[in-house]
Amino acid sequence: MSEQNALQEEQERLTSSIQEMKEQLRDMPPRYTGSDFTEQMLDLQREEQKRRLQIALKEPYFGRIDFQELPEDAQAEADEGEAKALYIGKAGVARSRSNELLVIDWRAPAASMFYSFTGGDDPAAYESPDGEIQGYVHLKRNFMIRNEEIQRLVDSYVRGQEEGAVSDEFLLYRLGENKDNKLRDIVSTIQGEQDRIIRAERNKALFIQGVAGSGKTTVALHRLAFLLYQYEGRIRADRMMIFAPNRMFLDYISGVLPELGVGDIGQTTFPDWASELLQHAVALSDPSEVMSHWFEEKRSAEEWEHASGRFKGSLAFKAMIDERLRELQESILPQTDFALSNRCTLSASQLKEWYETDYGEEAIMEKRDRLVSRIRRWTESELKQRGVADKKVKAQWKARLKSFSSKIPSYTSVQLYASLFKGKSLLPGIGKGIAKQTAERLGKGLAAAEDLAPLAYIELKLQGLKTAPFDHIVIDEAQDYSPFQLEVLKACQRTPSMTILGDLQQGIHSYAGISSWGELMDLYPEEVTGFFELNRSYRSTMEIIEFANVILGGMTGGVKPAVPVFRSGDPVEAVGVADERWLEAIAGILTDWQGAGEFDTIAVIGRTAKECEAIHEALQESGFQASLVVSKQPEYGGGLTVVPAYLSKGLEFDAVLIADAGREAYGELDAKLLYVGCTRALHRLKLLYRGERTALLEKWNP
Structure with missing residues (x-):
């Protein structure tokens, strides 16, 4: 078939598809506003269908792959049977009457062949819920559709024809376009090595080393969209979080997820998230001061290597804090009985049992507060059971309760962290200069960026995580993260599920970041880690x-x-x-x-x-x-x-x-x-x- 005939047939098919979508939108009933639960659920389903149709109408599809499935019980020849045309787009759409798929969602198993198949006469395959499906690809076609018209059509593979150098033609065409002020999705040009990352299993700490322009950020965002599709009902968008290097970058990437039909995913920076976790107990000192210190003035290699940020981000510093927390756990309970009178005593052993056994899995200050509340309830119960009516005796007992409770220390994360830099509590190995600067800053209610990971970690250990654990975390520019920062985020998940990406060659924040991925990968057992390297740059000439x-x-x-x-x-x-x-x-x-x-x-x-x-x-x-x-x-x-x-x-x-x-x-x-x-x-x-x-x-x- 000539290119002109193919273009005409495809335009007719596109026009018909758009008409179908518009009819479905037109026939949508108005929103249900009643209280019937079943009708409410049906209304939500219709709204989801409406959202998909609205996405599809902008660009109904971008690819086509003609696939001839092989029967399970025989090896068919390539010319037997009939190849089925699968049109692939950002949102799946079915015909209203027959329920036949008009467009396949790019995240669907069959659509994976559009990205993984690179040519040749050998069978192709994809993983379906029922197992591997094998068959032959007869055609792979790319479209660019704008304003309901096919602007460009490129066949990157036609079975039986000699393969030419057209496989990258559509990609090069898209890469040659000019840039606007937002990051774009790459769903129409995802490459094989990128697709493997996007579709990788969920419960992994996935590390991606990607050179400048390799598309690692967009790959990570597309991975979020894929995970929500693949694990629908098991993970939630509002329990996913993207950690970006700064707020401007969050604005820059803000258009990708909505274009993919994914909303409600949290987007923040580590300083903003940590400040929120700490309930803004400290204000972040201006990060531009750090940047000015390191980028406005020349620094020696030794100064870069021994910056306080590297020390405070290290596992050695975390180990020191863990030891201080262990000491607090062991010393928090008074070693004496709580006596209201000679005949009314709560033993130290009973207090220890309540604290360690009944509340053993809770955070330190949660356990402390619950123990104090239980002692108060015990006191009130004893007063009632013994029929104590004398106001003077009641006052004495309550005074003894208050005095004993004060012997069970209560700390905020800022108080405990500040104590590490003062007097006899000063942790070994901390230089006097670092200790003095940190103590002075905290005394003013300020924290440097390098203090946020230790403070957040202490907050989690003292107060626990007050929100639901993250289902999945994306960390961008992770080469600028310290091991301590990653440990903090690890503590906010039940099982590892992270996409951690960056480029060691862009690690300009050497005063705080890493020099090898092993510094972060070693925080996880080998069996739950994965490593991908993207060396191909699609951005620049x-x-x-x-x-x-x-x-x-x-x-x-x-x-x-x-x-x-x-x-x-x-x-x-x-x-x-x-x-x-x-x-x-x-x-x-x-x-x-x-x-x-x-x-x-x-x-x-x-x-x-x-x-x-x-x-x-x-x-x-x-x-x-x-x-x-x-x-x-x-x-x-x-x-x-x-x-x-x-x-x-x-x-x-x-x-x-x-x-x-x-x-x-x-x-x-x-x-x-x-x-x-x-x-x-x-x-x-x-x-x-x-x-x-x-x-x-x-x-x-x-």
Whole structure:
């Protein structure tokens, strides 16, 4: 069949499908507002169907796979039987009269072949609830549908035809599109290695090392949508949580889950979540102070390695806190009987039995409070049983109760944590400087970011988790997490179910993060962990990826270098400029880029916040409409953006201008920071440098 005939047939099928969906929406009855439970449940089902139809109408489907299922009792030849066309979209839709599937949900078992099948004449297979289903793929077709019209149709496989180099044609077409101010779903272009992660079993701590542009964040978000589909009724969206690096990144990814038809999944940052857990008992000191300390000024390798954040995030520090908590458990009960009178005594052994046996599985302060309440009830019972009516005696007994209860210490997490840095309670191995700074900060009602994991851990041990445990947790930019942070989140689940992703080569927060995935993976038994490595970069052109790999000069932590998709573009440029013409040169480049109209999103990436402020001010004076990204910014607006390199992680731009890649700006310890900045670019990358260019580019031969 010719391409034109195929396009005509598919357009007719699309028009018919859209008409069916519109009719179903039109025939939906109004919402039920009565009190009948059965009708309420039916109404919820209709609302779910309506939601799926509304999603499907935007883009009914994006793929087709013609599959000929083999019978169970025989090996059929490829030309026997009939291949069935399966159309795959973001939401499953059935015909109203026949209940035949019009569109298959991309998360359904049969749809997995669309992602896993890469060609060849051998049988394909997928796992169904009834076991493995084998058969032959006859056709694999990609669509781009906009405004009820097929804009593009690509056959990546036709059985019996010689396979050409078309398998990546649709992918390259989508990758060549310009970027807006939100992260997009990748449901139409999920690759085989990404699909294996998305469909991995639920009860695992899944670690994903993904190079810049490998799609690891979108893979994790699609995994959430898959888990809700696959384990419907067993896990809940409101018990899932995404931990992102900052609030602006949460805004950036906010459109993906709604596009996939998934709502109610929690999204937060670790500092915000920990502050909520602590009921805002302390205020977080400005994280930009830490960033300023580490990114605005030059630091030695030794200073980076011995930062207090690394110590407070270590398992050694957690072990010290565990020992302090154990001491509290053992010493919290008075070693004496509670005597109301010579003839009315509650023995120390009875108190111990109540505390350790009756309340043994509860948090320390919960046990303490319940024990005090039980002693109070016992006292009131004794007063009643003994018929004590004398007000003076009653007052004496209540005074003795109050005095004895005060001997059972009550701590808040902040009080207990602060005690670790004072006097005789000072934990061994803590430097006096760290202890003094921490104690002073806590005394003012403040906590640094590095204190939040210990504080949250102590809160869980003292008060317990007051909400339902998480069904699944996603941690993005996990290379910046400490082992202690992960231990805290582990304590908020009954069984491990996590998707933990990041890139060691983007680990710019070395004062707090990890240097190898083993530091986090070792927190789990080997049988409940999984590790995936995504080396293929889909974001940037070959020229940009190859240039970025040169900057690193070699991978650390056993990570493999990024492999670009075969998508060529403009060569990377590095241009020297005099100090006095620096801002003028930036404005000139932006004028050329905006004038050409090729790019929707452009970023000027500076080394420091101060440098970005100066650039932003100069651009405004020159008439540019530019936004400046600062710490704690809640949203990213797209267009022309000025952003420090350390705040650009996770974002993507059509074109990137590195404001200054001079030797003074980026030294040997700044390789990962420059790498992050350069790998934000999809199509165009240019670097300016004042004075000599950074030594990180010594091996670059343009």
